[in-house]
Amino acid sequence: MDTNISFTLKVWRQNGPKEKGHFDTFEMKDIPGDTSFLEMLDILNEQLIEDNKEPFVFDHDCREGICGMCSLYVNGHPHGPAQGATTCQLYMRRFKDGDVITVEPWRSAAFPVIKDCMVDRSAFDKIIAAGGYTSVRTGQAQDANAILIPKENADEAMDCATCIGCGACVAACKNGSAMLFVSSKVSQLALLPQGRPEAARRAKAMVAKMEELGFGNCTNTRACEAECPKNESIANIARLNREFIKAKLAD
Amino acid sequence: MSQIDSKIPEGPLAEKWTNYKAHQKLVNPANKRKLDIIVVGTGLAGASAAASLGEMGFHVINFCIQDSPRRAHSIAAQGGINAAKNYQNDGDAVYRLFYDTIKGGDYRAREANVYRLAEVSAAIIDQCVAQGVPFAREYGGMLANRSFGGVQVSRTFYAKGQTGQQLLLGAYSSLMKEVNNGTVELHTRTEIEDIVVIDGRCRGVIAKNLVTGKLERYSAHAVCLATGGYGNTYFLSTNAMGCNCTAAIQAYRKGAYFANPCFVQIHPTCIPVHGDKQSKLTLMSESLRNDGRIWVPKKLEDAQKLQRGEIKGRDIPEEDRDYYLERRYPAFGNLVPRDVASRAAKERTDAGYGVNNTGLAVFLDFSEAFERLGRQRVDERYGNLFDMYQEITDVDPHDNPMMIFPAIHYTMGGLWVDYELETSITGLFALGECNFSDHGANRLGASALMQGLSDGYFVIPYTMQNYLADQIQVPRFSTDLPEFEEAEKAVQAEIDRIYNIKGDESVDSIHKKLYHIMWDYVGMARNAEGLKKALSMLKDLRKEFDEHVRIPGAKEGLNVELDKAIHLRDFITMGELIAYDALERNESCGGHFREESQTEEGEAKRDDENYMYVACWKYAGSDEKAPELLKENLDYQYIKVQVRNYKK
Numbered sequence: 024m025d026t027n028i029s030f031t032l033k034v035w036r037q038n039g040p041k042e043k044g045h046f047d048t049f050e051m052k053d054i055p056g057d058t059s060f061l062e063m064l065d066i067l068n069e070q071l072i073e074d075n076k077e078p079f080v081f082d083h084d085c086r087e088g089i090c091g092m093c094s095l096y097v098n099g100h101p102h103g104p105a106q107g108a109t110t111c112q113l114y115m116r117r118f119k120d121g122d123v124i125t126v127e128p129w130r131s132a133a134f135p136v137i138k139d140c141m142v143d144r145s146a147f148d149k150i151i152a153a154g155g156y157t158s159v160r161t162g163q164a165q166d167a168n169a170i171l172i173p174k175e176n177a178d179e180a181m182d183c184a185t186c187i188g189c190g191a192c193v194a195a196c197k198n199g200s201a202m203l204f205v206s207s208k209v210s211q212l213a214l215l216p217q218g219r220p221e222a223a224r225r226a227k228a229m230v231a232k233m234e235e236l237g238f239g240n241c242t243n244t245r246a247c248e249a250e251c252p253k254n255e256s257i258a259n260i261a262r263l264n265r266e267f268i269k270a271k272l273a274d
Numbered sequence: 275m276s277q278i279d280s281k282i283p284e285g286p287l288a289e290k291w292t293n294y295k296a297h298q299k300l301v302n303p304a305n306k307r308k309l310d311i312i313v314v315g316t317g318l319a320g321a322s323a324a325a326s327l328g329e330m331g332f333h334v335i336n337f338c339i340q341d342s343p344r345r346a347h348s349i350a351a352q353g354g355i356n357a358a359k360n361y362q363n364d365g366d367a368v369y370r371l372f373y374d375t376i377k378g379g380d381y382r383a384r385e386a387n388v389y390r391l392a393e394v395s396a397a398i399i400d401q402c403v404a405q406g407v408p409f410a411r412e413y414g415g416m417l418a419n420r421s422f423g424g425v426q427v428s429r430t431f432y433a434k435g436q437t438g439q440q441l442l443l444g445a446y447s448s449l450m451k452e453v454n455n456g457t458v459e460l461h462t463r464t465e466i467e468d469i470v471v472i473d474g475r476c477r478g479v480i481a482k483n484l485v486t487g488k489l490e491r492y493s494a495h496a497v498c499l500a501t502g503g504y505g506n507t508y509f510l511s512t513n514a515m516g517c518n519c520t521a522a523i524q525a526y527r528k529g530a531y532f533a534n535p536c537f538v539q540i541h542p543t544c545i546p547v548h549g550d551k552q553s554k555l556t557l558m559s560e561s562l563r564n565d566g567r568i569w570v571p572k573k574l575e576d577a578q579k580l581q582r583g584e585i586k587g588r589d590i591p592e593e594d595r596d597y598y599l600e601r602r603y604p605a606f607g608n609l610v611p612r613d614v615a616s617r618a619a620k621e622r623t624d625a626g627y628g629v630n631n632t633g634l635a636v637f638l639d640f641s642e643a644f645e646r647l648g649r650q651r652v653d654e655r656y657g658n659l660f661d662m663y664q665e666i667t668d669v670d671p672h673d674n675p676m677m678i679f680p681a682i683h684y685t686m687g688g689l690w691v692d693y694e695l696e697t698s699i700t701g702l703f704a705l706g707e708c709n710f711s712d713h714g715a716n717r718l719g720a721s722a723l724m725q726g727l728s729d730g731y732f733v734i735p736y737t738m739q740n741y742l743a744d745q746i747q748v749p750r751f752s753t754d755l756p757e758f759e760e761a762e763k764a765v766q767a768e769i770d771r772i773y774n775i776k777g778d779e780s781v782d783s784i785h786k787k788l789y790h791i792m793w794d795y796v797g798m799a800r801n802a803e804g805l806k807k808a809l810s811m812l813k814d815l816r817k818e819f820d821e822h823v824r825i826p827g828a829k830e831g832l833n834v835e836l837d838k839a840i841h842l843r844d845f846i847t848m849g850e851l852i853a854y855d856a857l858e859r860n861e862s863c864g865g866h867f868r869e870e871s872q873t874e875e876g877e878a879k880r881d882d883e884n885y886m887y888v889a890c891w892k893y894a895g896s897d898e899k900a901p902e903l904l905k906e907n908l909d910y911q912y913i914k915v916q917v918r919n920y921k922k
Contacts, residue, residue, distance in 0.1 A: 057668070059666075084340060086556070159448075163404075168416050173415055174412065185436065
């Protein structure tokens, strides 16, 4: 049976991208261990509203770990201390009575703060728009079984496609690099015959857009891989580099 | 005589859609770029529609409430997507998918729409594979399939337990391709607060920029709503936190009929409610019922020990387990449709056989599958779902059976649309879960993804051209027109009114009261007395909202509580619509169970004599007034209407 815990919660408050931020501190009492982290923040907000104060703002939506909307830097880790889980899948039983829990937004030049811990990740959409697709017109596709794809390739492509675009990799990286995100999409499509015809163009266009938007370079610290809630592998980055070099050599 | 014309094309069932496409009107390429189309929503239906219409050359303005189109709630669909490919050579065909869908929907869906859905289903799979959707494959490189509830073939395509995610990312990538090409103009973190009607045609929307809090006006030649369902009326559901029915209810207030609102799907396999602090319920995919077996103890004393926490599920010997679905429905067993499985769980827990501390849970057990297939093969199929379950409940499904209970999941009802997906407001279309069209009284598993993509990729690109063909001479609309002015003023007045209530109750606390009314009286089993009581309680709840809701913070700028309050205003109206419809429909069919209408064995009893119609509700000019009922009769010409039987 889960027990209740009490702890100190420090949350980042910031009124807008250009405003100065600060931490607010709250004492949370008797929170059941089977409460999710975001439900705990709901409890905090209900309390704030009761006191006629502005609730704490954070992004969240599906609360099942799949939409990629939730973010939050919890005690120095994107998505908190649990491995392979998003913040919405983090449960309070992971924490101990008397803990101090610090909540901050993603910090990256490419993800400006909108309010409190809500950040603007539209840069990711711009990278996908630059080339993260196959150029197929609606209704023109051949039969789905016309091209056989070895199970191993399909499974590996699926692992790459599991990326939820949350931005934890960028937040974890000391350089603010988006290489894990970009390489996962490039890898998924490079591994499938449907994605091959545009593989070179795609790799070049997505990398160029990433650089233009102010993301940093990759220096192989592997912090992204360690913090990714979907366990994306940096082997994808190696594959992206190969695709990129091949594309450049072909120029 | 039907009061409503659904514009079904002439000809035999199998030729209707082909005939329609052959005779519809077209718009030439030079004219397409002069025509604007608003698409609201970026889920499977919205994203696929926006991408396809943009690719055809129309100018598309696309909105979503999240920070990116890829977050739409379609992403959370787990199990799969149906298509009549017959890749398994198990006797599947377009007609069989059509038949299963009509039967699964308890004979309350339109034949022509459903046949078209089955007909285009195969092309959806082709399209998604070409986009690079990594569906599961067999060792030979062919696509793999699995089976879902309510059918006897394996026609479900899947990508692990993340099929919705992969299909949505496919549609999203096509959408972003069109954003890059300049045909789609994308507005994120933007909510639609109202539609604008000019001379009887829908010509635009009033949007709220959720970051700046400012109202914005957008005009277009046509508007498509693909804003999903209304499951969050019930507060606790498997829907994402942001899912709401504000745009749909606003369209209803402007004259769009709302069809079959009482057809709400209660999914049998969700993680049970654990306390009063919960904000959201988590679904466990229906695919689990392929290999998992559902049971409760045979002996009441065992159930009571489970409820007190004295024993665990694994302690109960095989002979003392009641596999009640296999017992009651031998032909379909654990794979009966969702409504049947949910009611059977309610029947057992009502009788006291629930297996957790609240008595509101049953077991879903994989021990037999582990023995039959080995742990590794079972984990390959369901590993991510087992992990998810363990993270939430702290119980490993390998050691102890999972506990599940029904929860609100999907809404079959929605804005009424004709064969062309056009609502009763000319120029306003509704796609995906937002409309009512294809699932009748109950949706089969893996059919929501199919319908969303069918509407977006393969239906609206044709019917929209047909609508716009005589609009090519109509120039772009100015948003300074008095109709826009008036609509924006009304939205602003409503925002001011709600903000200025300055009461003493949070939005969530009032929404939780709505949950209790809806779940207790308009939930899995309904009766006339309870529904009347609910309607009176909902009236009081609206009053409570109007006098007591509290919204802290500034009215300008980003204010999450203000936006939630607007949603809640519309959830209360939605709740009333569901209750009115449930009260009027004195029969049990699909997801709608009236206690007055059941057989001696407690099975649902449909009343085709009196209720074989689509109930279309027309707004009476005020939220306080009861809506008016119009009927679209359902005329089954090709399918023999039968009692839905999953026993043999």
